[in-house]
Amino acid sequence: MAIEVRIPTVLRTYTGGAKSVEGSGGTLDELFSDLDARHGGLRERLVDNAGLRRFVNVYLNDEDVRFLGGLGAPVRDGDTVTVLPAVAGGAR
Amino acid sequence: MRYDSLLDSLGGTPLVGLPRLSPGPDVRLWAKLEDRNPTGSVKDRPAFYMVAAAEKAGLLAPGATILEPTSGNTGISLAMVAKLRGYRLICVMPENTSAERRQLLEAYGASIISSPAAGGSNEAVRVAKDLAARNPDWVMLYQYGNEGNALAHYEGTGPELLADLPEITHFVAGLGTTGTLMGAGRYLREHRPQVQVIAAEPRYGELVYGLRNIDEGFVPELYDESVLTGRFSVSAPDALRRTRQLLETEGIFAGISSGCVLHAGLALAEKAQAGQRADIALLIADAGWKYLSTGAYGGTLEEAQARLEGQLWA
Numbered sequence: 001m002a003i004e005v006r007i008p009t010v011l012r013t014y015t016g017g018a019k020s021v022e023g024s025g026g027t028l029d030e031l032f033s034d035l036d037a038r039h040g041g042l043r044e045r046l047v048d049n050a051g052l053r054r055f056v057n058v059y060l061n062d063e064d065v066r067f068l069g070g071l072g073a074p075v076r077d078g079d080t081v082t083v084l085p086a087v088a089g090g091a092r
Numbered sequence: 093m094r095y096d097s098l099l100d101s102l103g104g105t106p107l108v109g110l111p112r113l114s115p116g117p118d119v120r121l122w123a124k125l126e127d128r129n130p131t132g133s134v135k136d137r138p139a140f141y142m143v144a145a146a147e148k149a150g151l152l153a154p155g156a157t158i159l160e161p162t163s164g165n166t167g168i169s170l171a172m173v174a175k176l177r178g179y180r181l182i183c184v185m186p187e188n189t190s191a192e193r194r195q196l197l198e199a200y201g202a203s204i205i206s207s208p209a210a211g212g213s214n215e216a217v218r219v220a221k222d223l224a225a226r227n228p229d230w231v232m233l234y235q236y237g238n239e240g241n242a243l244a245h246y247e248g249t250g251p252e253l254l255a256d257l258p259e260i261t262h263f264v265a266g267l268g269t270t271g272t273l274m275g276a277g278r279y280l281r282e283h284r285p286q287v288q289v290i291a292a293e294p295r296y297g298e299l300v301y302g303l304r305n306i307d308e309g310f311v312p313e314l315y316d317e318s319v320l321t322g323r324f325s326v327s328a329p330d331a332l333r334r335t336r337q338l339l340e341t342e343g344i345f346a347g348i349s350s351g352c353v354l355h356a357g358l359a360l361a362e363k364a365q366a367g368q369r370a371d372i373a374l375l376i377a378d379a380g381w382k383y384l385s386t387g388a389y390g391g392t393l394e395e396a397q398a399r400l401e402g403q404l405w406a
Binding site for chain 2: 054
């Protein structure tokens with residue numbers, strides 16, 4: 001089972017520079033724990049006691065997971081998860 | 093239509109159907125053309141409201157200086173309002189925004205302070221906040237947190253949409269300051285609870301997300317997640333493809349954020365259940381004029397995508 005997880009520049013120190021890593025799990029929560037096993041410390045940058053960290057956005061197949069169940073969002077083989085820092089909206 | 097002056101003509105923008113892009117008579121897409129505003133963008137609404145509120149609160153006197161982190165439309169709108177009301181305007185914007193924006197700002201008499209490209213608008217906001225702290229007589233309206241921004245949409249955009257499309261099922265707009273979605277979205281959900289309010293968020297190149305630390309991110313103070321029912325991330329290639337599709341299929345020459353919005357709108361149209369009606373309103377924030385120099389409308393899509401890499405394209 002493989003789920004592609006795209007990692008922003010600022011977190012690539014945890015992945016040895018890799019832009020994208022693979023993981024598995026039934027939910028986003030399980031996926032992050034799975035990644036953490038190979039990329040120690042990564043989960044803590046994404047998740048705190050309250051759930052997803054405030055300035056971290058996670059998209060499952062381009063949809064913000066906060067509207068899909070957050071950490072409980074189901075994930076499947078072939079899904080793409082994109083992690084991005086929250087930034088001010090472009091050209092306003 | 094006749095108005096006493098330019099600012100009186102603000103809002104009341106047309107809602108046009110998209111018969112060729114709509115999947116069928118039961119699932120219809122509609123475009124609200126916000127380029128039909130005094131300076132050509134949706135930002136005329138929040139700019140006017142924020143200035144009017146500041147005047148009412150006694151914060152602005154003739155000759156006052158307004159400061160704002162803005163890489164384009166808000167600055168242009170504020171420049172127009174400032175010019176007509178007798179204020180000075182300083183815009184802080186990232187250095188990698190399109191040439192037309194700067195030219196238009198300067199033509200209206202605004203001054204520009206450039207912030208570094210890396211870090212995008214986050215950096216512009218930081219620089220502006222710092223400048224505001226060091227120049228206490230300057231007024232920073234701060235579009236990312238000013239309730240006047242959302243109020244303009246709560247009192248304008250939202251009611252106009254519902255009046256024109258009482259059967260509305262979905263509202264899709266770009267997510268930036270979040271003002272449009274917060275204001276119009278809140279209004280729509282209050283008056284038609286079943287409506288879906290969907291954000292279309294541009295996804296930029298890596299440079300724009302370059303931060304020292306992921307805890308240094310930024311969420312606009314206006315943002316209230318509970319007003320949205322969904323949020324999509326849209327890449328530059330998809331936004332470009334849809335912007336061209338809007339032009340080629342429906343004849344609408346829109347800015348690139350509208351490509352994001354259309355991409356999300358088409359995804360919603362596809363998800364619409366068989367046998368159920370959907371009326372999906374798309375917010376067209378501006379026309380394509382300011383983006384021509386980005387190369388978005390000419391050459392192959394691949395060439396256009398390459399040119400947008402690293403730019404704040406929406």
